Amino acid sequence: MESSLPDLEAILLVGGQGTRLRPLTLGTPKPLLPTAGVPFLAHQLARARSFGVRRIVFATSYKASMFEPVFGDGSSFGLSLHYMTEETPLGTGGAIRNAAQALTSAPDDPVLILNGDILSGHDIGDQIRQHVDRSAAVTLHLTEVDDPSRFGCVPTDPSGRVTAFLEKTPNPVTNRINAGCYVFTRSVIDGIPAGEVVSVERETFPGLIDDGALVLGYADRTYWLDVGTPAAFVKGSRDLVLGRLASPALPGPSGEFLALPGAVISPEAKVMGGSTVGRGSVIEAGASVVGSVVGDACVVAGSVTDSVIGDRARICAGAVVRDAVIGDGAVVGSGNELQAGVRVWPGVELPECAVRYSSDV
Structure with a gap:
C-alpha cells in the first residue's frame, strides 16, 4: 500500500557502532551486514519505497564513508538518497536534528524516522495517515513484548495519546514499548537544539508530553525485531528467507x-x-x-x-x-x-x- 503523500521524506538513523554484534561490526557498520542476501538496509529502503517514501536522508556517524558506495543516489531503489554525517555522536535527537538540514519538507509536513536496526511488518502508511489526520506532533510505533523492562515502556490513554515515556523501567506499567519508527511533524524536529547531544527517548518525547503536545501511539502486533544481537540478527535473516516477514529486497523466492x-x-x-x-x-x-x-x-x-x-x-x-x-x-x-x-x-x-x-x- 502506498502513502497518499507522494513527496514523503524520511530520516534513517544508521550511526550506531553495533558493539553487541562484534566481531561482525569491526569492519562493517551494522546496517550494512548481509541479511538474507543483501545489506540489512536494503530491506528497509525497499519497504519504505513501497509505502510512498521517495527521499531518505541517512544520519551517519560510525564508518560513515561506507554507506554511499553501497547505496549511491538510491536510484536502484526508486529513491533519492542523501547523506549527513555527525562528526561526534549526537544521540538520537541530535542525529535527527543534524540530518534535518538536508530535508526539503515544509514545517507542517510529516517526516518518517526509521532506525537502522529494526525489522518491522507494521503498516507505515497507516501510521502516517493517523499522524496527519490528528495533527500530532509525533506518532510512535508501539509493539508488545514479553519483557518490556528492556525497552522504552510507553503507556497510552484510550484515545491513543501517549501519557508517559518510561525508558527501560524495572517495573513497566504496560508491555507496549517504543518500536523505533516515528512520524514527526517537521517543525517539531526543527525545535530540537542543533549541534547538541539530545535523546528523543529521554528528553524530546517526555518534554513534548509535559508541554501538552499531542504525542500519539500507533500500536499493533505485527512482526517486529531489534536485530542488535547475534541471535536476533540470525533470526531476522532466517525469518526473511522463510517469508515470515515479506521484503521486496529479498534476492530470490522465500523458502x-x-x-x-x-x-x-x-x-x-x-x-x-x-x-x-x-x-x-x-x-x-x-x-x-x-x-x-x-x-x-x-x-x-x-x-x-x-x-x-x-x-x-x-x-x-x-x-x-x-x-x-x-x-x-x-x-x-x-x-x-x-x-x-x-x-x-x-x-x-x-x-x-x-x-x-x-x-x-
Missing part, C-alpha cells in the same frame, strides 16, 4: 534456504531453516547448515546451526558450531564444538582437536 550466485551446495549436504549461503561459498557433502547466515567464499564441511559464518571462513568436517559467530577468515578445525554465544575473532584458527568452547576465542 528453506537462499543460495546466492556462485554458491555450491552438495546434494549430500543439508541446508535448511531459512539459511543463506553467500557468493562463492561451498557446502560440502555431509555438511549441515540450519537457520544460519554463511558469508561469501566460505567452506563448510561440518555442522552449523543458528550461527553467523563470516566471509572466507572454514568449518571443517567434524566441527560443530551452534549459536556462535565466526569472524571473517577464521578456521574451525575438526573436533571443535562451539556453542552458547561463542564468538571467534577474525583470522583465528582453531586447530583440529576435541574442545568444547563456551566463551570467546
Whole structure:
C-alpha cells in the first residue's frame, strides 16, 4: 500500500557502532551486514519505497564513508538518497536534528524516522495517515513484548495519546514499548537544539508530553525485531528467507534456504531453516547448515546451526558450531564444538582437536 503523500521524506538513523554484534561490526557498520542476501538496509529502503517514501536522508556517524558506495543516489531503489554525517555522536535527537538540514519538507509536513536496526511488518502508511489526520506532533510505533523492562515502556490513554515515556523501567506499567519508527511533524524536529547531544527517548518525547503536545501511539502486533544481537540478527535473516516477514529486497523466492550466485551446495549436504549461503561459498557433502547466515567464499564441511559464518571462513568436517559467530577468515578445525554465544575473532584458527568452547576465542 502506498502513502497518499507522494513527496514523503524520511530520516534513517544508521550511526550506531553495533558493539553487541562484534566481531561482525569491526569492519562493517551494522546496517550494512548481509541479511538474507543483501545489506540489512536494503530491506528497509525497499519497504519504505513501497509505502510512498521517495527521499531518505541517512544520519551517519560510525564508518560513515561506507554507506554511499553501497547505496549511491538510491536510484536502484526508486529513491533519492542523501547523506549527513555527525562528526561526534549526537544521540538520537541530535542525529535527527543534524540530518534535518538536508530535508526539503515544509514545517507542517510529516517526516518518517526509521532506525537502522529494526525489522518491522507494521503498516507505515497507516501510521502516517493517523499522524496527519490528528495533527500530532509525533506518532510512535508501539509493539508488545514479553519483557518490556528492556525497552522504552510507553503507556497510552484510550484515545491513543501517549501519557508517559518510561525508558527501560524495572517495573513497566504496560508491555507496549517504543518500536523505533516515528512520524514527526517537521517543525517539531526543527525545535530540537542543533549541534547538541539530545535523546528523543529521554528528553524530546517526555518534554513534548509535559508541554501538552499531542504525542500519539500507533500500536499493533505485527512482526517486529531489534536485530542488535547475534541471535536476533540470525533470526531476522532466517525469518526473511522463510517469508515470515515479506521484503521486496529479498534476492530470490522465500523458502528453506537462499543460495546466492556462485554458491555450491552438495546434494549430500543439508541446508535448511531459512539459511543463506553467500557468493562463492561451498557446502560440502555431509555438511549441515540450519537457520544460519554463511558469508561469501566460505567452506563448510561440518555442522552449523543458528550461527553467523563470516566471509572466507572454514568449518571443517567434524566441527560443530551452534549459536556462535565466526569472524571473517577464521578456521574451525575438526573436533571443535562451539556453542552458547561463542564468538571467534577474525583470522583465528582453531586447530583440529576435541574442545568444547563456551566463551570467546
